[in-house]
Amino acid sequence: MAADEAPLTGVAWAAAPDAAPAGWTVIGVTVEGTAANLGKGFGLKSGGYLCVSGGRDQAPPGPVVTDVLVLSDRSPQPAGYTRAPEFPEPRPGGSRKKRLYVKLQPVSAADTAVVDIKLSSKSKTLPYYTRAGEMGNFAIWCKKGPVLKPVPKPRSISTGLKQLSLQSPDYGASAAPCSIKRAASQHEALYDTSNIYGLSAMDGVPFTLHPKFDTRFSSGSNALLTDLNVKSLAEIEAEYNYAFVVEKTAAARLPPSVC
DSSP states (O other), rough: OOBBBBBBBEEEESSSSSGGGGTTTOOOOOOTBOOOHHHHHTTTTTEEEEEEEEEEEEEOOOOEEEEEEEEEEEEEOOOOEOOOEEEEEOOOSSSOOEEEEEEEEEEGSSSSSEEEEEEETTOOOOHHHEEEEEEEEEEEEEEEEOOOOOOOOOOOOOOHHHTSSSOOOOOOOOHHHHHHHHHHHHHHHHOGGGGGGSOOOOTTTOOOOOGGOOOOOTTTOGGGGGGOOOOOOOHHHHHHHHOOOOHHHHHOOOOOOOO
């Protein structure tokens, strides 16, 4: 929808051109250039003029006009429609054979809306306009267009959210390469079968203290530490004398050839 085709926000009657309040535009002439005084059809001795609000480059602050109907006074009021207001105030009496109804909807619920209203003679045809009905000696035409939905403003990111990161924290540049190097060396030592005899008997074996060596130390007591006998790795291997024959045999197997 172009800027000059913003939805109308209201359609009403005015007893005179200067009776329309601020924000309303009086339709004073027809498309043929004649005076658009609907006094006879409106039932007022002083005349009556159609007036509209909104449209052009005015952003609709509330409901918009989605349809306009001219019906006989004997026809029931359609559901969802309201009588067009009158300025300066409703005037009782007078023969009103025709009534003007307006349908208003919120911008969020409207797909199309009335963007322009024109008056012409009954024999005139206006392209791109829909005939709403006849009143007096004139035909009332409506032009409809799509409603542009208001785009919400993007939310600003707070300072706290900007500081969040999906990357893992860096605990020191020197520690990371060292850890990677240590993990790589352990991986190569475990899965390199050519260096199987270079492995120690304790490599890869979870270590748990045997219950018979549990001397039931009390918290904060160092009296029994002097009786501990620390054995070397060679003494442990000589004492238990475990040759790891099964493990060496499994590690020495060649992988199957790939066809």
